[in-house]
Amino acid sequence: MNTDSCLPHTRTSVPPPCGVPQFDPLRVRGGRLRLRRALRRRRRAPAAVLAMTAAALAATGAAGADDPVPQPPPPSARAPHRPADVPLVSAPVRIADAATVRLLRPGDRVDVIAAPDSAVGAGGDARVVASGARVAEVPRAGETRSDGGALIVLSVPRSTATALAGAGITSQLAVTLC
Incomplete structure (x- = not known):
């Protein structure tokens, strides 16, 4: 091939055409397989996400449209109704x-449980004065009595507040977490 014919001439603005050597066309093998593998990989990610979502829903017990509506627990198992x-x-x-x-x-x-105070001389067994009362305030560190007691504030209905005040006079009060 003559390379001098490809050099630009100073007399004309367009260079003369250069010859392109003859070569066989390129054939890439495995292109279809790579495309198929890529498509398969892209299908796996959404399938994995879908499977994880289904497992999470099954674990939490979420009800579907065909599932029966879950019933509330029996009254003995839940907090007293107010x-x-x-x-x-x-x-x-x-x-x-x-x-x-x-x-x-x-x-x-x-x-809140009232236990008879031995100093008052009241006899009898311990009894539940308030059930399922919500704690509104608790004392900060160091705000306790010298005898070891502590004052808390509960949110309760008015009738329960009256019963608590009466029981606090004649009994020692204790709490259990619900």
């Missing part, structure tokens, strides 16, 4: 054991 229109009041309650009170946080649900 009508929504009953107003709540704040009831300060002195709990005999300050160490137990340190376990409480605002928002916890507790049962």
Whole structure:
């Protein structure tokens, strides 16, 4: 091949055509297989996400359109029912054991139990005064009585607040977490 014919001439603005050597066309092998593999990989990711979602829904027990509507637990298994229109009041309650009170946080649900005070001379067994009461406030560190008691504030209906006040006079009060 003559390379001098490909050099630009100074007299004309367009160079003369250069010859292109003859060569066989390129054939890439396996191109279809690579394309198929790529498509398969792209299908695996959505399939894996779909499988993980289905497993999560099955684990949480989410009900589908054909599944029966889940029934609420029987009344014995859930907290006592309180009508929504009953107003709540704040009831300060002195709990005999300050160490137990340190376990409480605002928002916890507790049962308040009255145990007869031996100093008052009242006889009888312990009884539940309030069931499922919500803790509104707890004392900060160091706010306990010298005898080891601590004051907490509960949100309860007015009738329960009255029962708590009466029981606090004649009994030592304790709480259990619900």
